[in-house]
Amino acid sequence: MPQSGKSVTLKDLAAHAGVSRSTVSLVLQESPLVADSTRTRVMAAVEALGYVYNRGAATLRSARTATLGVVVHDIANPFFGAMVAGIDDTLQNADHVSFLASSGDDPARQARLVTRLREQRIDALLLCPAENTSSSLLDTLDRCGLPCIEVMRHVGETPRGHYVGADIRAGLARAVSHLVEQGHHRIALLTGAGHSSADRERMAGYQQAMETAGLVPDIRTGRHDLTRRAGLERTLEIMAEPVPPTALICHNDLMALGALLALARLNLTPGLDCAVIGIDDSDEAALSEPALSSIATHPHAIGRAAAELALQCLDHPGLEPQHLVLETSLHLRASADHFLHRSREPL
Amino acid sequence: MPQSGKSVTLKDLAAHAGVSRSTVSLVLQESPLVADSTRTRVMAAVEALGYVYNRGAATLRSARTATLGVVVHDIANPFFGAMVAGIDDTLQNADHVSFLASSGDDPARQARLVTRLREQRIDALLLCPAENTSSSLLDTLDRCGLPCIEVMRHVGETPRGHYVGADIRAGLARAVSHLVEQGHHRIALLTGAGHSSADRERMAGYQQAMETAGLVPDIRTGRHDLTRRAGLERTLEIMAEPVPPTALICHNDLMALGALLALARLNLTPGLDCAVIGIDDSDEAALSEPALSSIATHPHAIGRAAAELALQCLDHPGLEPQHLVLETSLHLRASADHFLHRSREPL
DNA sequence: GAACGCATTTGGATCGATCCAAAAAGATGA
DNA sequence: TCATCTTTTTGGATCGATCCAAATGCGTTC
16 A cells, blocks of 8 residues: 555566566456466555556557547537547447547647657547548558548548448438428528538538439538537528528538527527528537427447447458448427427417 | 558667667757757658657656646536647647546546556646545545646545636626626525535535625525536426526536526526526627626636646646636626616517 | 376566666867 | 867666466376
């Protein structure tokens, strides 16, 4: 229990338990080779001396660090909060840990972060790439053999390595056809400027769904970021047009919630005067007033899947690139449904 | 530029640049001892071979890792998103990195996370302790000499080591006196169950402010967590009472936003029928409808201050415990001000 | 009792950087 | 030219764990 000065090492444990360093090492690795009596003696020493395993030293000799890097482009976005929770749950079960960093959608900062993570000798990288990430970043990772899993976004037209995402395209198709059934013709998509694959996928999925329905696509991109404030401001602009859309599909729930605020400010009732559908189905969606319809992307499940895939990569180094596209589902609430709306008393 | 097989080491750099390992090491440490010509030759080798510094190996010999651990109790809370951004900004300037982990307010999980972080040989720990954290955790950290900075919450009645927080007490005093000026008498506080120092500080500050104003405190705690949903449900309950309060001060903005939703559902107008004030002044506060009044806690500044304090601890090992309590300010918006409310058209 | 098989345990080399005392290379003055 | 002082550079020991080949102990069997 004492030990205030220097740190306790394997050698100290060995002396305390009356065995060699090697044996102690075997015990710590949970090797089946050691006798039970020895194991308990060593574990007692660990307790008695307050030993803390030195991963850095171990890493020097053995190849793995049991540490993954996670880089997201916006930690403040609740989607990533939930995703990170999914990753951590999975890693915790597998006795791994993660380094989390946020790039703020800046490729230069992202590059620095990745370098730092490599210095820590992470075993694999889960990357939600910043907009305009150069493919040379992935080249570098390939070249030095660091497994990388792109999540939600990918660099280039199609993911070249492992990828985990959500089937936004199918979600949009369902959303558009629901809106059409409700009688909407002027359905607009409010998304980012197309610098990320997630933007492009939303645009393509929406466009295809609109064409299938025989409607004219109406894509509103902008230099805005993808926040509540951007949704608010952009919607105020849009609704001021001579012939505004009657339905808005937004890049994510944050923007959609901003759109609801804009409608409220304009004294329009979301769901009656203008339908709004978000993407992600965050916790807030169900709680807003009126409740927000949303395409659920299940961030927790995506985090789990990405972490599991990363762990697989470690066990099977040659694994050919996996593309996991998880299902989405449309959660209809008052913001985009006349009937649901009527079933509640009006504001 | 090649290097696909093994990793590049100091020795490879030394061979490529025609110097010894030691010299290369000095260059990487930016020592002033090496000649400029040598330095450029070595840096060229770093570029040419795609060398990545091995922090683990360095750590084995030298005491420091340039890595801090950050443990928060709820990464999904936007307060901590902003705080972590503040920490990272500061660390980035100082060439340090952070390991971020979220305890989910579970002391057992928190203990595991701290152990993992210690295995990584972090230089210091920034801890927003989980509820009911035992002080033995801090004892252990002390004993092994790991500097720890408690942030926003502290274990025990008063922080025993370094602490960085916000002056919630002053914020509450200002909030209460504003509400009194507006003619409120029944002002309730909606907060956590008192398992954390942050809960207790809110209760004490509120109680004192109420007594100063000659009013009867009305504290509503609960087994609820501190989310939007909890704020919604609790407010629905409270407003159903025979003589409900006319003003609510909520533990944080999330709960306050939930309270606004509850009022809307009850067809009550926040700011006119019942005033609501949150704590944190998150981005969302200004955007809600009506806009939420809030006591600003400046999470980004708190993150910066905590990180700076941690860096100071590293430079000055004996530093006596610092208690930094940052100012708060009351941001008044329509949710708690008759006048502001009248200046906008009604819902 | 020697030989064998099996379950455990062990010492020494090793990973990639840092530290340190000491050597080498230049610069200066007598 | 040689001693002296600086400025640079260097080899070997070292950090704390892992790996591996070899040693040990012990019960069986011939």
